[in-house]
Every structure is written in C-alpha cells, then in structure tokens.
Amino acid sequence: MSYEFLQNYWWCLIALLGGLLVALMFVQGANLHLGNRVLSDIQKRMILNSTGRKWELTFTTLVTFGGAFFASFPLFYSTSFGGAYWVWVLLLITFVFQAVAYEFQNKKENLLGVKSFRVALMCNGFLAPFLVGTAVGTFFTGSDFTVNKVAITDPSAPVISTWGNAWHGLEALGQYHAVLLGCTLVLLTAILGALYVLNNVSDDDINAQMRRTIKLSIIPFLVFFLGWTVILLCRDGYAVSADGTVFMEHYKYLHNLLAMPAVLVMLLAGVVLVLYSIWIGAFTKSRKGIWFAMPGTVLVVMAVFFLAGFNNTAYYPSCTDLQSSLTIRNSSSSYFTLQVMSCVSLLIPFVVAYIAYAWHQMDRKKITAEEITAEEHKY
C-alpha cells in the first residue's frame, strides 16, 4: 500500500474517531439537565446514573482521538496543542472535573457538596462540545501559527511550531464562523443527550422534559448549523497545489463538496438521519431516535473532516503564514509508522464489538426510579 493511501486511510480514521466523539457527547448534552428545575433529585440521579454508565466511553474516545492524532499526524499534535494552549487546557480541566464528579458527588465526605459537582458536570456539558466545535471550526478559518523546522538548529529559540499571539487559541472565540460551529455542537449534543435519556431512562416526567428540550432546540440548531454550512460553502479555502504550495481559493469547500460526491452523499444522509431522529424524538412516541441520531452525527462529522482535509486542502491552515499550513501529506507520520498503526487498526471492529455486547447486556432493562433508590452500586 502506498504512503498516500495510508495517509488518507488515517485521515478517515481520525474523522471516524472525531465523529464517534461527537456522537458520544450525548453524555455532555444529557448532563445539562442536572440543572433542570422541573426534575426532582431522584430524577436527576436517574439521568446521572444513565450517563454514568457511558461517560467513560466518551472520555476514552477523546483520549484515543488525541492518541491517534499524535500517532498519525504528529505535527498537528505539536502545533495545535502546544499553540492553542488555553483552549485545550480549558477543555481538559472540564473533563478532569467530570472524571471525578460521578464518583464523588453523592459521597458525604466530598468537601464541596453535591451541587458543585453537578455544576462541574454542566460546565463540561456545555464547554466540551463548544470548545471542540470551535477548535474544529478553525480547520476552516485558519489559526495564527508558523512552522519552521530549521528552528531546531538554533539553541536560543529551538521550537518548531510557534503561535503568533499570547491568547494561545482563545482568539478563536473572536472568529464568528468557528464559534458558530461550537454553538452548533452544543445544540446537537443537547439533542443527542435528550434522545439518549429518552431511550435509556423509564420515567414520564423525564421523558416529557427530553421531548421539550428537543423541540426547543430545533430552530436554533438549524439556524446555527445551516448558517455555518452556508458560510463554509461561500468562503475562501486553503488549497494545496501539486508541489505542496498552499494558496487561497474562492469557494474551496464548495468545490470540495462537488468534487467528492461521496462526501456530499454522506453529509446529506447524515443530516437526514439527524433530522429524522429529531422528528421522531419531538413529535412521536418513539424512543429510538438516538439510534438514528448517532450514526447521522458520525456521518456529518466525517464529511466535515473530509471537506477539511481531502481534495488537496490544508486541514489545519495558518492564516499568518500560508506555507506553514498543515496538510495530510506534510503533517503525517512516516510510512512505516502508518503501516504498523494500520495493522493495529484492524482490531478496532473487535473493540467496537465487545463495547456493543457489554452495552447491550447492561441496557436490557431501562433505568427506573426503583433501581436508583434500591440499588447500592450507583452514583
């Protein structure tokens, strides 16, 4: 297999992991309801215990997404993480609090009280999709960095990837197009969370609240999502010529979409699935919306990654120095590392299979109020 093939294959895997990460952020969306005033404490604990069985999957997907990006496109890891420092640190801190919040919140020795940990989970519920969305948004708007590999020979300033401003990533909050994607993701995960709880928890009040959430989210979600998409298709994009030179091209992402019909189909199929799940979640008695929403989300996110990276596009562009922009070709691991990693990736279906099996075993019975009051092993 050629080097180019393996690089593309790994971009597909990164896109897949990104898609799974967003889809699994139903955990974050559902946790926003821990502050819902209509729900009783027991009902909140039902939601908490429902997401409590899944949060580690989301968390692990984030870790694996990071690890896979490191292994396959290390220049992204070194440039973005070391450069957009504050964005990633902020994201990590919300996840760190999430990691302990489940186990700690209902213990009387926890010092901070149950409320603080719930607030921490809600902060994570909002900030995680928002920051991830905004960060992915910069795949299209560009960031303020330079990559200079000769720097390593200069002992006084040896760092290869340097960020151009002291905001270290927070400046993306001033780029409305990137922020639009962040907001879109917050609403999408709120919908996913509601659909998940609808499916996983058996309680009339909770279900009513979830359907209400979905209804309230529809209009803003569509406005943000369509707004982001229209601007994306109209904006100039970062194209790469045959010799690797990066240049600006009008309607680059529209061109990408038209040049890759498969991506167009993925995008449309994904959108249809998500809209269908919203429809049955909001306006029918069905509780199965999540089973359409998650694959739909994966398809849409993958299509977004493909638009950013394929068809000779720089996926992590630098608006400061165009030629520093990262492409699938110039930022990847070596041929041999990608070969080894590709062999390892053959195990992924096996991993997915045991996760699905365990999940199925655990979720055969929906969560009820009796379980939360009686069961001793709970959060």
Place this chain on the structure above:
Amino acid sequence: MDVVIWSRIQFAMTAAYHWLFVPLTLGLALAMAVMETLYVVKKDPFWKKAAQFWIKLFAINFAVGIATGIILEFEFGTNWSNYSWMVGDMFGAPLAIEGILAFFMEATFFAVMFFGWNKVSPKFHLASTWLTGIGATISAYWILVANGWMQNPVGTTFNPDTVRSEMASAAAFWEVISNPVAVSKFCHAVTSGWVTGGIFVVGVSAWYLLKNRHVEFARRSLLIGAIVGLVGSGTVMLSGDSSGVHAAEFQPMKLAAAEGLVDGGNGAAFTIVPGIKVPHMLSLLATHDWNGFVPGINDILKGYTDNNGNVVPSVAEKMAMGRRALDALAVYRETEDPMVKAMAEAVLDDNVQYMGYGHLSAPEDVVPPVGVVFWSFRFMIGLGMLIALVLLLALIAVWKDKLGSWKWLLWASIICIPLAYICGQCGWMVAEVGRQPWTIQGLLPVNVAISSLSTGAVKTTFFVFLAVFALFLVIEIRIMLGAIRKGPEVEPKDA
C-alpha cells in the same frame, strides 16, 4: 526560573499524582479479582461481599487516576511541542495503541463491574472484573513501552527532510515493543503496583483486626493481600535487578548518579549508605561480573572504554560532533545547491548519533542532580525491603494463627501503606530525574523539547493543576477513609 523548568515541574507533578492512583488500581484489581473468582468457584457469598467492598474502594481511586492520566497524555502536546514532532513518529504509536487496546477495555468493563451485579450473569461479571484489571495492565505495558523508548531509543533513524526521528522499518516496531528496558520497566512497575495493592489490603484489614470489627472478613482479605503483595515483591526485586543491568548498559550516567559514583573502575563497590560499602557488589549487580567496569561520572565526562572494548568519547567530543550535525542540518535545510546539500548530508550522517549533545551548553549538563537520585534510590530499595518483610510476617502470622497477638505487626502493616506510596514515588524519581537532561536519552535534551509558551502561562497551569489535584487527593482520601470506616456489608456474625 524559565519555561523549561516550569514545564518539567508541571509534568513531574502530573506524573507523580498519576502514580499515586495507578499502583493501587493495578494491585487492588488483582486482589479483588481473586476474591470474586473464589466467590464464583466456591459459590460462597462471603467472597462476593468481600469483592464488592474492595471494588468500592477501587472505584473511588480509579476516578482520580483517569483524571490525572488525561492531563498527562495531552501535556506531551501542550507543553512538549518539539518533542511531539521530533519523536511523535515513534512515541505516538504506543500511546494510540494504549487507547485502542487498553482504555476501551478498562472503561467498558469497569462499568459492567461497577453497575452490573444485578444485570449480568456472575460469570460475565467475573470476566469483567478481570478484564478491568487486565485492561489497566495492558495500558501500563504500552505507556511503559513509550517510556522505555525514551530511556533507550531503539529502532529509529533521523530523517533530515522531516527533521524528526522516524521508525527505521516496519520491523523496527518489534524492537520498540520488545525493548528490554520497556519489558523490565513493565514488570517492575506493574508488580510494584501489586505490592501497593497487597499492602493496602493487608493494612486496611489490620485496622479492622485492631478494632475487632469484621474479623473473619479481615483475616481472609489479609491472607489474599499478603499473597498478592509477596508475589509482587519477588517480581519487583527480580525486575529491579535487570533494570540495574539495563541502566548500566544504556544509561550509565543514571547508574553513576544513583550510586553517587564519581570515579568508576573495575570491581566497583556498592554503597549502601555513605560510608558503608560492599566490595565488588556494584560491578556484580550492574554487569553480572565480579570485576566488570562501571564508569563513574568523571569517566563519562572524560570518555572511557566499556566492557565490550568500545571507546566512548568524552562529552566535550560528543558535543562538538552534535554541533557539527546541527550546523550541517541547517545547511541541508536551507541550501538550494545539490552539491552543498549532499556534503551537508554526509557530515550529518557522520555526526547524527550525537546530535542531541549539540544542544548542550557545557559537558556538566549531562550530570543529573546526584543527591536526589542517590537518596531516592536508597529509599526505594529500603522501603521496598521493609514492606516485603512486613508482608512475609503477615503471611507467617496467618499461618501460625498469631494475628490476634502480634498487634505490632498490624500497626506496622498500616504504617506501610503510606510508605508504599513513598517507595513508588522514589522509584520514578530515580528513573526520571536520573535521565536528566534528556527527554530522549542522547537524542533530545529537555531544553529543546518544549513548547513556545511564556513562563507565566506554564506557571499558571501548574498552579491550577496543582490546586485541582491536591483538592481531588484530599477528597479521595476522605471518601476512602469514610468507606473503610463504614466497612464491608458482610453478615453480622463476622462483625
């Protein structure tokens, strides 16, 4: 202090906190899996209750391990940007494999283990308990492959076109994962976790015995804890011995620092504490040869001939060659003239193995803080031996039925719990402080591995993380003590 120091302090602090939670995860996982196996095999509900109690403590500890672990992974990128690029091709792979193979296993089966008592069959539950522990162990293997590679970077070549160390061939990956340093590190670290888990179970059980609560539960748990801990202790000693041999072979400066050996020689003595030496012992341990040559700090600085007859150049010579390599690399990258480029490449090839030394400013830079390494090494060994002794006595006490009368042993077991943590921390200080100034031994010193951040930014995150982790540690200890005080939910007759 500059950004290099603060980046190091931040990483060290995160790693140290992480290692407060990991050993107990590894060790307790084994103990509770054994107990649950006894339940499933013997159908004795006593063991179910016992396993459930230890699993409860496991879960409290597990959460903080995850929280500190995610920060560690991302700090490679956030604070060690150059490192991520220059060795990401080698280092990223084990990290990604750790995620794919180990973390999902841990995450999935932890949830089944914790919530699944009334949802899945006893056998599936038992499998989940084992798989949670196995997942944690596999995770340890991959991260120690990555760490072992940093101590002994095998299977890599420098590519001037990409300016990084790359996998030399697909087969070189085998060299990376079977790296002898990684293998002995894995055995050493994981089984030291068994010791921690073992002494934890023994100590907590001892407390119940002293309080005369849950006596039957405590006796039986104590026996299992002592066995797990002793098996761990034995393996720790064996793998510690091979770690010493590897240090002598691949990181002689680390060994010299750990021994405080200024001038080496043949038949070198082992210093137990300053003033008390065992003749020839160091040579025997480091080279498995009574008269083997062990270089001291001065030998390494000035150059020496090793046991295989290879001449090791002085650090000053290595620095000169490293500087030549870096200059050639700059020419190679910037010239347009193919002739000049070819010449630069030839110079680079001749000197590339010492390129990392080109970043140093003085030969003495290669000497790590000797005092810290020397004393951590001694505390690690001393405490490790003490804990092994206490575990052995605990086993004898169970066997001779002396648990009721040997109160001092019960107290000693409790005191050994914090000592086990100090022991583990000392071990990592030897390994990580001992390899300074290198991030990657011989290839990349810490001062070029960093990100381009202001000192203030790194200081800020350091104090934020410190505050958060300290808070979590305090809460975890409080919850843990609360759960221990409450005790297992075994039958009243045991109480």
